[in-house]
Amino acid sequence: MLPTNYSKTFVGFCTALLFMCASMNSRAEVLELTIQPQSNKVETSVQLTELIGFDLTIKFENAVGLTAQNFTVNAQLIDVNDLSILNRLPDSLLTGIPTAFPVLISVEPDPTKGFSFSGAYEIELYTKSLHYTAGSPLRMFHAHGNGDFEDITTMTGSGSYRVRTNGGQFSDFIIVADLRDVNTVIATKVARLANYVNTISSSLTLVASQPLNDALSNIQTAISNGYYQQALQATNALIQLMHADDGSLYPDVWRSTGDLENIRGRILSMANTLRYSLRIR
Template identity: 35%
Template structure:
């Protein structure tokens, strides 16, 4: 069976979700939303006490940030929904203890823009962190496949954070693949990002980034030297950040969707790869 439910027995999860589905949509709430400079905090609540989580969104630099320009919405998800499961990474599943989908979709006319990366963090008592936990923060663009963006997770009871160069939909899922399969997939994704946006990166910078990525993958990870693999990724991130903006690597996202935040996407992909390398045996 490709996908598996985690963190809650199937019958209990199904019963709770069925009961919740009979409640009015207004019962799904985003409450206590506050904005302090470049940080947004809010409480995400599902009906019947089914689940709740604290949301934190952090921007490096942001313009036009308000509750309306952010475009937050919350929905319940069916943890056995085959169409949703089919969009998860191979062997993945959904966290039965937190059956919610967070959408961040700033309206085009809202005037929101940011540079660098945005951090999305969730904290919930409905899930529990253990050493080697398979829980991950996943992101999808529109109706596309979900992918892991996690760059930190920890206890209390479960806290997870990911970075991104843009917005879309987010949920907590279960990683069922081996660490090596995840790492190889993330190396591939980072290579693809470099190739796809080569025309918008100064040639000398692109060469330097490719060299660091190859050194991380082949000279580090490929030889079992994880410290070297992580060090080279850190150098990769430093080069991106040092050359972001201006005539360098594009680093701005706008709600009008007319720009690609290349620097933000590269840094986010490198950070989640670094996270996975830190979990490698």
């Protein structure tokens, strides 16, 4: 039979646990934004609880209609055991949501207000709720709509934890503890890039599709032979190919109405996160 003091402590712990779980299902909070249209930048800060808060910055190469009225950022505490999110992660055993930062961030431009941007945006998140250490498995993942979450990290660093990424489309972002082998992560990113290139190649001219497919082939060949330094060089070449274009060969406009495919922005996002994984290997 448990001692009286132990029973009271256990009941108190369970009550606190239930309260914490309930709080993790809180409604999304619309964040107050600081818009800098001249520099194509959005900034916001929020303290969701005493221990959970973050600063977020979004930068664009070029943006049209960037105002607080047509650009919304939401943040929501989530249950770290929420299957609607866990089932969308790449590995149920090796990826999960850190208990110190169970936050879902949603970027939702209003589809009726005419917001658009070209190229790849850059997102940087800084939080004191997490702490960076060398070899940290913390990564930023992104999902479009209700699709699977994918690692799109391009930089991680200290102070206390800072992560950067970029992309060509919006939706949901979370921090994930990813314990997968880095070679598995690299293979996944290469496969994702290859699938996307194969999907959009038919919509490109031969002048655009040929160097793109050649760059992809160089990356795949180097990876398959285990030549990761060559793969890094080939990935850099692909990034340079995208940076050299102004949208003439590779369409690069994203519009809130969802009717345009930002090919250059999405390829840059996939190539940049692949480069990150190759560098830390």
